[in-house]
Amino acid sequence: MTSPSSFRALCRQELHTGPTSGILPGHVQANLLILPQQAAESFEKLCRRNPVACPIISKTVGHPGKLEHHSRLINDESFDIRTDFPKYNIYNRGKLIEQKNNCVNEWTADHVGFLIGCSFSFEDALIQAGLAPKNVIRGTNVSMFVTTKYLDSAGIFHQCPYVVSMRPYKVAVVETVREITSPFEKMHGEPLDWGFDAVGRLGIRDLRKPEYGDPIDIAEDEIPVFWACGVTPQLAISTVGHLIPGVVIGHTPGHMLVLDATQVV
Amino acid sequence: MTSPSSFRALCRQELHTGPTSGILPGHVQANLLILPQQAAESFEKLCRRNPVACPIISKTVGHPGKLEHHSRLINDESFDIRTDFPKYNIYNRGKLIEQKNNCVNEWTADHVGFLIGCSFSFEDALIQAGLAPKNVIRGTNVSMFVTTKYLDSAGIFHQCPYVVSMRPYKVAVVETVREITSPFEKMHGEPLDWGFDAVGRLGIRDLRKPEYGDPIDIAEDEIPVFWACGVTPQLAISTVGHLIPGVVIGHTPGHMLVLDATQVV
Numbered sequence: 001m002t003s004p005s006s007f008r009a010l011c012r013q014e015l016h017t018g019p020t021s022g023i024l025p026g027h028v029q030a031n032l033l034i035l036p037q038q039a040a041e042s043f044e045k046l047c048r049r050n051p052v053a054c055p056i057i058s059k060t061v062g063h064p065g066k067l068e069h070h071s072r073l074i075n076d077e078s079f080d081i082r083t084d085f086p087k088y089n090i091y092n093r094g095k096l097i098e099q100k101n102n103c104v105n106e107w108t109a110d111h112v113g114f115l116i117g118c119s120f121s122f123e124d125a126l127i128q129a130g131l132a133p134k135n136v137i138r139g140t141n142v143s144m145f146v147t148t149k150y151l152d153s154a155g156i157f158h159q160c161p162y163v164v165s166m167r168p169y170k171v172a173v174v175e176t177v178r179e180i181t182s183p184f185e186k187m188h189g190e191p192l193d194w195g196f197d198a199v200g201r202l203g204i205r206d207l208r209k210p211e212y213g214d215p216i217d218i219a220e221d222e223i224p225v226f227w228a229c230g231v232t233p234q235l236a237i238s239t240v241g242h243l244i245p246g247v248v249i250g251h252t253p254g255h256m257l258v259l260d261a262t263q264v265v
Numbered sequence: 266m267t268s269p270s271s272f273r274a275l276c277r278q279e280l281h282t283g284p285t286s287g288i289l290p291g292h293v294q295a296n297l298l299i300l301p302q303q304a305a306e307s308f309e310k311l312c313r314r315n316p317v318a319c320p321i322i323s324k325t326v327g328h329p330g331k332l333e334h335h336s337r338l339i340n341d342e343s344f345d346i347r348t349d350f351p352k353y354n355i356y357n358r359g360k361l362i363e364q365k366n367n368c369v370n371e372w373t374a375d376h377v378g379f380l381i382g383c384s385f386s387f388e389d390a391l392i393q394a395g396l397a398p399k400n401v402i403r404g405t406n407v408s409m410f411v412t413t414k415y416l417d418s419a420g421i422f423h424q425c426p427y428v429v430s431m432r433p434y435k436v437a438v439v440e441t442v443r444e445i446t447s448p449f450e451k452m453h454g455e456p457l458d459w460g461f462d463a464v465g466r467l468g469i470r471d472l473r474k475p476e477y478g479d480p481i482d483i484a485e486d487e488i489p490v491f492w493a494c495g496v497t498p499q500l501a502i503s504t505v506g507h508l509i510p511g512v513v514i515g516h517t518p519g520h521m522l523v524l525d526a527t528q529v530v
Contacts, residue, residue, distance in 0.1 A: 045447075049454065052314045052417040149414060150466055152317040152457040152493065155447075159458075159466075182310075182420075189314065192417040193424075201415055201424075228417065 004258045005076045012083040014101045019254040020086060025124055028073075028187075028264050029256035030057055030115040031230045032085055033237065034103070036246035037061075040112035042155025046236065047114075050151045053162050053232040055117035055186045057264050062109045073115075075260040081113045087252035094241020094248075103249045110246070117187040117264065118230045118256060119165060125180050133167040135216055142167065144212035144229050148203025151236065156243045160236035163212070164192065164202060165229040168222040177225060186264045188228040195223050202226060269523045270341045277348040279366040284519040285351060290389055293338075293452075293529050294521035295322055295380040296495045297350055298502070299368070301511035302326075305377035307420025311501065312379075315416045318427050318497040320382035320451045322529050327374045338380075340525040346378045352517035359506015359513075368514045375511070382452040382529065383495045383521060384430060390445050398432040400481055407432065409477035409494050413468025416501065421508045425501035428477065429457065429467060430494040433487040442490060451529045453493040460488050467491060 004027050010016040020029055035043055047054040058067045064082045067073060083102045090098040090106055100106075119142075123133060135142045142165045149162045169177050174194055182190040199207055207224060208215055212231055218224055237248055251257070269292050275281040285294055300308055312319040323332045329347045332338060348367045355363040355371055365371075384407075388398055400407045407430045414427045434442050439459055447455040464472055472489060473480055477496055483489055502513055516522070 048450070049317045051316065148466065150458065153455065185313070190418065193415065201413065 004260045007258050008076075008079065008084045011086045012078070012080065017086050017101050017255075020256045020258060021120070021254060024258055026262050028057075028259040028261045029118055029120045030259060031118050031233070031256060032081070032088075032113065032249070032251040033116060033233055034081070034107065034111050034113045034249035036244065036248075037110050037112055039156065039244045039246075039248070040114075042157055043114070043233075046151060046154035046157045046160075047116075047233075049154050051185075052188060052192060053151060053228040054236075055188065057115040057117050057186050059115070060113045062111070064107055064113070067115070073259045073261045073264070082107045085251045085255055085257050087255040089250045089252050091237065091241060091248040091250065093244065094238050099252055106247045106249055111249075115257065116230060116233060117184075119188055119227060120256070121187045121263075122181040122184040125184070126177065129176070129180050131169070131173060131177055131180065135167065135214065138216075140216065141213040143210035143214060143216050144231055145202070145204045145207075146211045146235070151232070156240050157236055158240070160232070160239045162192075162202075163229045163231040163235055164204075164226040165213070166207070166210070166216075166224045166226050168216060168218040169225050170221050171223055174223065174225060181227070188230070191225045191227050194225040198226055199224065269525045272523050273341075273344065273349040276351045277343070277345065282351050282366050282520075285521045285523060286385070286519060289523055291527050293322075293524045293526045294383055294385045295524060296383050296498070296521060297346070297353075297378065297514070297516040298381060298498055299346070299372065299376050299378045299514035301509065301513075302375050302377055304421060304509040304511075304513070305379075307422055308379065308498075311416060311419035311422040311425075312381075312498075314419050316450075317453060317457060318416060318493040319501075320453065322380040322382050322451050324380070325378045327376070329372055329378065332380070338524045338526045338529070347372045350516045350520060350522050352520040354515045354517050356502065356506060356513040356515065358509070359503050364517055371512045371514055373511075376514075380522065381495060381498060382449075384452055384492060385521070386452045386528075387446040387449040390449070391442065394441070394445050396434070396438060396442055396445065400432065400479065403481075405481065406478040408475035408479060408481050409496055410467070410469045410472075410491075411476045411500070416497070421505050422501055423505070425497070425504045427457075427467075428494045428496040428500055429469075429491040430478075431472070431475070431481075431489045431491050433481060433483040434490050435486050436488055439488065439490060446492070453495075456490045456492050459490040463491055464489065
């Protein structure tokens with residue numbers, strides 16, 4: 001793959017419809033949520049109130065090719081939010097009804113699309129610092145847990161829990177890991193908590209049984225380190241989706257948008 | 266009292282050294298936190314990551330009279346963050362060591378001052394909508410509780426709990442109360458949770474025994490409504506204050522800065 005722009009062209013032509021992990025490392029990848037206008041207002045407020053769990057990178061109102069901060073994120077003018085992700089999940093009243101390679105028929109002028117930060121970017125930085133997460137080394141998916149920590153409510157979004165990702169690290173390197181991930185403010189930034197006592201604070205049911213992703217062992221000299229996780233906004237949609245009239249669209253997990261940007265501030 | 270500017274002049278001359286509740290209603294009042302530069306960087310990040318609990322209205326770096334957004338907040342040039350609050354709490358290593366009418370001797374060029382939003386403003390709006398909080402009607406202090414919901418960590422700030430204020434309301438008006446307080450984004454905005462089941466979600470020990478302020482009864486047709494509370498950053502300072510070298514200064518609770526602004530967006 002030569003450039004993000006040519007990769008997006010492949011997605012647009014439905015020639016790449018698979019996951020994006022490992023594609024063009026160093027380039028920011030983004031999650032997607034497309035909502036009808038009224039729900040979008042609540043969602044944007046939810047994100048403003050909970051920027052660590054729900055970091056908005058950009059949005060587009062009614063026009064599928066016109067992103068806020070477009071030139072900082074995407075270098076070409078052919079971008080289309082309805083086609084440039086490899087795969088889309090189509091939801092109705094909070095239920096997944098279909099997976100498609102584009103959402104041209106579902107998008108309406110009433111829809112607002114949000115690009116949301118994901119943690120792939122800080123994983124790159126950790127790898128480059130010689131602190132590759134164990135799940136990356138093993139080629140498994142990161143462990144993700146539903147917590148009893150709730151987002152600060154906003155509009156229709158009430159009782160929506162944080163989802164956290166967990167990566168085990170040796171105690172001695174936790175401060176370094178915090179420092180490395182801290183600047184990635186649009187990709188959840190530094191860990192929100194760490195240590196075995198954080199399991200209780202976050203109300204995690206069983207550290208060996210993640211609600212999403214794969215389990216990972218924690219060695220005797222390691223502790224769990226928890227970051228906010230991009231599954232949080234998706235779980236929020238399932239939680240209050242029955243209140244949203246009209247179609248909601250997300251990316252299919254793992255099937256992200258690849259941006260030209262290598263850093264988003 | 267004729268104007269915020271003449272009230273601040275009285276504070277500056279130490280002719281008013283008492284609380285500010287009921288002073289010039291309609292004008293925004295602000296909390297204060299002054300920190301040495303290094304801790305200030307962590308604190309600012311904490312606020313960015315937790316904007317509902319710790320809403321920064323403005324800051325001043327090294328210069329006690331020069332606020333960000335000065336002209337929007339303060340109409341006169343004689344403003345001085347070291348003298349214009351009625352009373353200051355002086356802290357060393359997280360311990361309160363003195364209360365003073367100014368902090369001229371404590372302020373150094375290394376200090377950064379933060380103005381932080383407080384909920385007085387949205388209480389005004391509730392009163393004007395005929396939904397005066399019960400504690401306002403009774404002339405008591407609002408009930409405040411320490412929760413087991415923790416701020417998303419930032420720098421030296423770790424394991425710092427949310428403090429919430431609680432105002433009882435009838436179920437039928439809760440949606441209206443949410444709508445009225447929602448626009449006050451720099452003053453904690455809409456409630457973060459509500460209902461008796463929120464007591465469990467927030468880990469509140471005993472609804473009849475607030476950790477700060479006065480207790481208030483909840484009638485049979487009422488439920489508790491919880492907002493983020495300006496005591497949160499102060500409790501954060503007590504929690505990690507031992508890690509901060511140098512003097513930290515806050516306003517004495519209830520002794521706020523009165524701004525010319527009537528709304529802060």
